[in-house]
Amino acid sequence: xxxxxxxxxxxxxxxxxxxxxxxxxxxxxxxxxxxxxxxxxxxxxxxxxxxxxxxxxxxxxxxxxxxxxxxxxxxxxxxxxxxxxxxxxxxxxxxxxxxxxxxxxxxxxxxxxxxxxxxxxxxxxxxxxxxxxxxxxxxxxxxxxxxxxxxxxxxxxxxxxxxxxxxxxxxxxxxxxxxxxxxxxxxxxxxxxxxxxxxxxxxxxxxxxxxxxxxxxxxxxxxxxxxxxxxxxxxxxxxxxxxxxxxxxxxxxxxxxxxxxxxxxxxxxxxxxxxxxxxxxxxxxxxxxxxxxxxxxxxxxxxxxxxxxxxxxxxxxxxxxxxxxxxxxxxxxxxxxxx
Amino acid sequence: xxxxxxxxxxxxxxxxxxxxxxxxxxxxxxxxxxxxxxxxxxxxxxxxxxxxxxxxxxxxxxxxxxxxxxxxxxxxxxxxxxxxxxxxxxxxxxxxxxxxxxxxxxxxxxxxxxxxxxxxxxxxxxxxxxxxxxxxxxxxxxxxxxxxxxxxxxxxxxxxxxxxxxxxxxxxxxxxxxxxxxxxxxxxxxxxxxxxxxxxxxxxxxxxxxxxxxxxxxxxxxxxxxxxxxxxxxxxxxxxxxxxxxxxxxxxxxxxxxxxxxxxxxxxxxxxxxxxxxxxxxxxxxxxxxxxxxx
Amino acid sequence: xxxxxxxxxxxxxxxxxxxxxxxxxxxxxxxxxxxxxxxxxxxxxxxxxxxxxxxxxxxxxxxxxxxxxxxxxxxxxxxxxxxxxxxxxxxxxxxxxxxxxxxxxxxxxxxxxxxxxxxxxxxxxxxxxxxxxxxxxxxxxxxxxxxxxxxxxxxxxxxxxxxxxxxxxxxxxxxxxxxxxxxxxxxxxxxxxxxxxxxxxxxxxxxxxxxxxxxxxxxxxxxxxxxxxxxxxxxxxxxxxx
Numbered sequence: 001x002x003x004x005x006x007x008x009x010x011x012x013x014x015x016x017x018x019x020x021x022x023x024x025x026x027x028x029x030x031x032x033x034x035x036x037x038x039x040x041x042x043x044x045x046x047x048x049x050x051x052x053x054x055x056x057x058x059x060x061x062x063x064x065x066x067x068x069x070x071x072x073x074x075x076x077x078x079x080x081x082x083x084x085x086x087x088x089x090x091x092x093x094x095x096x097x098x099x100x101x102x103x104x105x106x107x108x109x110x111x112x113x114x115x116x117x118x119x120x121x122x123x124x125x126x127x128x129x130x131x132x133x134x135x136x137x138x139x140x141x142x143x144x145x146x147x148x149x150x151x152x153x154x155x156x157x158x159x160x161x162x163x164x165x166x167x168x169x170x171x172x173x174x175x176x177x178x179x180x181x182x183x184x185x186x187x188x189x190x191x192x193x194x195x196x197x198x199x200x201x202x203x204x205x206x207x208x209x210x211x212x213x214x215x216x217x218x219x220x221x222x223x224x225x226x227x228x229x230x231x232x233x234x235x236x237x238x239x240x241x242x243x244x245x246x247x248x249x250x251x252x253x254x255x256x257x258x259x260x261x262x263x264x265x266x267x268x269x270x271x272x273x274x275x276x277x278x279x280x281x282x283x284x285x286x287x288x289x290x291x292x293x294x295x296x297x298x299x300x301x302x303x304x305x306x307x308x309x310x311x312x313x314x315x316x317x318x319x320x321x322x323x324x325x326x327x328x329x330x331x332x333x334x335x336x337x338x339x
Numbered sequence: 340x341x342x343x344x345x346x347x348x349x350x351x352x353x354x355x356x357x358x359x360x361x362x363x364x365x366x367x368x369x370x371x372x373x374x375x376x377x378x379x380x381x382x383x384x385x386x387x388x389x390x391x392x393x394x395x396x397x398x399x400x401x402x403x404x405x406x407x408x409x410x411x412x413x414x415x416x417x418x419x420x421x422x423x424x425x426x427x428x429x430x431x432x433x434x435x436x437x438x439x440x441x442x443x444x445x446x447x448x449x450x451x452x453x454x455x456x457x458x459x460x461x462x463x464x465x466x467x468x469x470x471x472x473x474x475x476x477x478x479x480x481x482x483x484x485x486x487x488x489x490x491x492x493x494x495x496x497x498x499x500x501x502x503x504x505x506x507x508x509x510x511x512x513x514x515x516x517x518x519x520x521x522x523x524x525x526x527x528x529x530x531x532x533x534x535x536x537x538x539x540x541x542x543x544x545x546x547x548x549x550x551x552x553x554x555x556x557x558x559x560x561x562x563x564x565x566x567x568x569x570x571x572x573x574x575x576x577x578x579x580x581x582x583x584x585x586x587x588x589x590x591x592x593x594x595x596x597x598x599x600x601x602x603x604x605x606x607x608x609x610x611x612x613x614x615x616x617x618x619x620x621x622x623x624x625x626x627x628x629x630x631x632x633x634x
Numbered sequence: 635x636x637x638x639x640x641x642x643x644x645x646x647x648x649x650x651x652x653x654x655x656x657x658x659x660x661x662x663x664x665x666x667x668x669x670x671x672x673x674x675x676x677x678x679x680x681x682x683x684x685x686x687x688x689x690x691x692x693x694x695x696x697x698x699x700x701x702x703x704x705x706x707x708x709x710x711x712x713x714x715x716x717x718x719x720x721x722x723x724x725x726x727x728x729x730x731x732x733x734x735x736x737x738x739x740x741x742x743x744x745x746x747x748x749x750x751x752x753x754x755x756x757x758x759x760x761x762x763x764x765x766x767x768x769x770x771x772x773x774x775x776x777x778x779x780x781x782x783x784x785x786x787x788x789x790x791x792x793x794x795x796x797x798x799x800x801x802x803x804x805x806x807x808x809x810x811x812x813x814x815x816x817x818x819x820x821x822x823x824x825x826x827x828x829x830x831x832x833x834x835x836x837x838x839x840x841x842x843x844x845x846x847x848x849x850x851x852x853x854x855x856x857x858x859x860x861x862x863x864x865x866x867x868x869x870x871x872x873x874x875x876x
Binding site for chain 1: 431437439440442446447561562
């Protein structure tokens with residue numbers, strides 16, 4: 001089962017690599033955004049494996065952006081190194097957020113994560129000398145691969161595609177690893193998992209830190225892509241905290257495909273709505289809210305679970321009249337035990 | 340020194356309303372076992388309704404309570420039936436995200452209907468003050484404070500001296516047994532949610548003479564309600580009162596002595612600190628505290 | 635020396651004394667039954683043994699070692715396994731994956747852990763369920779998975795909390811032999827049950843809890859004739875037939 005997914009993944013990646021040759025610069029910008037949001041959502045979802053539904057990931061995104069920008073502007077550090085540094089700083093942020101993560105459950109953790117991101121955002125606003133305050137920092141244009149700065153969109157596209165591919169790989173690797181199974185169990189029922197001798201605290205922290213670091217990488221990328229870093233955008237609650245969470249939940253939080261599906265679906269819809277409802281404030285987000293509530297109430301496992309159910313129904317219809325494996329297995333096990 | 344006392348008094352008066360808001364959140368969690376992330380938005384709905392009635396019909400907010408209070412109760416019942424009931428038996432995560440979703444919907448609905456501008460109600464007493472012992476007190480705040488205390492006391496009376504309240508407390512303490520004993524629990528959930536949302540809305544109405552309504556105000560109130568619950572302890576009415584007043588004072592002092600823009604940041608900081616240092620609050624250990632992760 | 639020694643443990647929740655000065659012991663290879671009316675403190679006692687709740691007083695020892703203040707995770711690794719009254723399988727994971735989770739604590743390689751998990755399931759006669767999603771199982775099957783999962787922790791002591799609850803008579807006959815299979819693997823068991831007949835058919839000794847206090851212990855016949863026990867159960871005559 002894992003083998004075929006790998007092949008599909010490689011094929012999809014190859015197809016995506018050829019995309020720039022087909023579409024123009026304008027659409028390529030949309031492609032960059034979609035791929036970036038897939039990446040951010042996948043990164044968010046890694047924390048969700050362990051049941052942590054954070055609404056504070058903007059903190060990690062912004063930390064990545066600002067680290068890269070400050071290192072570049074104040075210390076002349078190469079952006080590639082800056083990106084790595086951004087990941088480290090974001091990971092540090094993840095460690096900080098782990099403290100409330102381990103102490104709080106449910107909405108109190110969610111609120112703590114929002115509080116966490118907001119406090120960091122305000123630090124960025126008020127530490128003017130360091131961060132440029134509300135106006136933020138501008139990244140100079142200095143074309144070249146070494147500087148991660150380009151005139152066309154194509155190189156940016158490849159970089160973000162690479163980052164997202166890495167995020168997906170990390171996500172898959174964790175999912176099927178020892179850590180992954182235990183994390184998923186913890187996300188499903190933490191107490192029962194601990195009763196089985198698993199140290200869930202360590203696992204949850206590791207997941208959050210990895211999630212944070214990956215998010216930070218995208219934040220650093222965004223700094224270079226948009227050439228500007230400011231608190232309102234790079235620490236935006238809506239864009240980089242709520243969006244990924246929404247995407248992940250709608251697609252299916254805690255699964256591998258869920259975040260990808262959710263982001264691929266919701267990002268273009270979001271972009272479209274923002275344009276279509278430009279005059280009416282709040283309408284697009286309200287629709288987001290409605291979709292979220294609808295999905296959570298009707299399909300709690302997200303689109304991924306909806307698809308699974310459809311496949312199961314399809315399989316049942318095809319299998320009508322002859323015993324399916326499931327029924328056979330169930331009946332056999334019953335008889336065995338009685339003997 | 341005079342400024343300090345004045346600010347303190349203003350904050351304490353505001354805190355009464357905060358206590359009222361938090362009591363509603365507490366009630367919903369205690370009985371229905373749902374932490375309503377959209378609770379603050381219901382406060383905002385109350386504010387907008389009061390503003391709307393004032394702007395359209397010239398109604399004084401406290402008069403409009405006659406309409407708004409029952410309307411909010413009804414909204415609570417609908418909320419219970421349509422949103423809370425279907426998710427009551429499900430995982431905690433689902434409950435969070437459904438109410439987060441409702442919060443997003445209400446917040447943006449307000450934005451869509453009334454725009455991002457602040458809406459202010461100005462009544463005859465909006466700016467009136469009176470002086471007591473050298474301290475200037477805002478009449479609007481004082482009335483709100485008294486109103487909030489009256490309502491909290493009324494709720495206390497209902498919960499402890501009436502049959503309805505006793506049943507609600509029984510459900511809060513041991514839901515499964517309540518079902519076994521034959522209590523029509525579902526009906527009482529409607530009562531609890533109805534009261535919770537109604538109290539939120541009423542609090543909003545009482546705030547309008549001296550506070551402006553805005554779409555993001557809801558989240559602000561949710562944050563406050565959560566902090567009050569954390570400070571005062573989940574499930575404790577006395578805790579809510581003390582916590583509310585304390586928070587009102589701190590917030591108002593921060594607004595005067597630090598900066599109005601940083602008020603919310605101070606709240607966030609307090610939340611994080613209290614949660615790390617003493618999660619069970621001052622009076623904590625009400626039913627369900629451990630469930631929620633506040634140990 | 636007993637395998638599990640519980641000495642004078644108590645636990646109070648606010649105004650309720652859930653467990654009041656209870657002492658008991660479990661010898662190696664024993665099956666100990668616990669009965670008592672609802673609210674008697676049985677599950678609380680289990681929670682005290684697993685460490686989910688810290689006891690207010692008393693001492694708990696496993697194989698001579700004092701575990702009174704040890705964390706639940708460490709106690710699980712030391713050899714205390716438990717099932718829950720309301721089964722708690724890991725959703726959106728298959729049966730085999732559910733059993734893999736505890737195996738992975740000591741077996742780090744995923745494929746090896748999967749093999750061990752499937753092997754355990756086959757030993758217990760439910761190998762065919764391995765690749766099914768837990769949501770597809772009946773209650774009786776979920777109960778067995780819950781036991782299998784607890785067994786995968788290689789416990790010395792297994793606490794079964796109403797493992798027969800919610801099962802019809804036929805299903806009870808399916809699951810009960812399981813318990814003996816578990817003992818045959820060298821695991822000592824404490825079972826909470828309401829189905830007294832079923833319980834007495836497998837246990838060596840029984841203790842009776844009522845309102846947090848241990849009111850009787852001994853061989854099933856003796857205990858069930860104890861007047862204090864009968865009093866605690868007044869009105870539920872069909873349970874006290876022995």
